[in-house]
Amino acid sequence: MFDETVDCPYCGHEHDMSEGTVDLPSDNKFDKNCDICGEEFEVEVEFHPSYGASKIIYDTCDCCSETVRDFYRKGFVLPFPENLNGEVFCKPCFYKAYKED
Numbered sequence: 001m002f003d004e005t006v007d008c009p010y011c012g013h014e015h016d017m018s019e020g021t022v023d024l025p026s027d028n029k030f031d032k033n034c035d036i037c038g039e040e041f042e043v044e045v046e047f048h049p050s051y052g053a054s055k056i057i058y059d060t061c062d063c064c065s066e067t068v069r070d071f072y073r074k075g076f077v078l079p080f081p082e083n084l085n086g087e088v089f090c091k092p093c094f095y096k097a098y099k100e101d
């Protein structure tokens with residue numbers, strides 16, 4: 001993935017690069033004419049690694065009061081054992097109740 005817009009170095013106009021980069025030359029550079037000021041400038045395509053990130057969420061088990069990273073929340077897990085009293089449960093408590101249910 002790369003930033004799909006490039007600013008004209010002459011007038012600052014933002015050019016959408018999401019199309020037209022299919023036939024990239026081997027050095028990832030190509031010349032482009034600004035459609036606003038008409039100047040020609042060189043575009044260098046940079047490739048950056050992309051990472052996905054998500055928050056780590058901790059919650060407290062309503063059964064054993066442990067703070068756990070992997071938990072089951074009522075309404076998000078089906079079927080939810082009926083004998084569990086509360087909203088959030090750690091895996092051991094969940095599976096224990098699941099078996100007993």
Ligand SMILES: [Zn+2]
Pocket residue numbers: 008009010011012013034035036037038039
């Ligand atoms: Zn320009």
Ligand SMILES: [Zn+2]
Pocket residue numbers: 061062063064065066089090091092093094
């Ligand atoms: Zn628990």
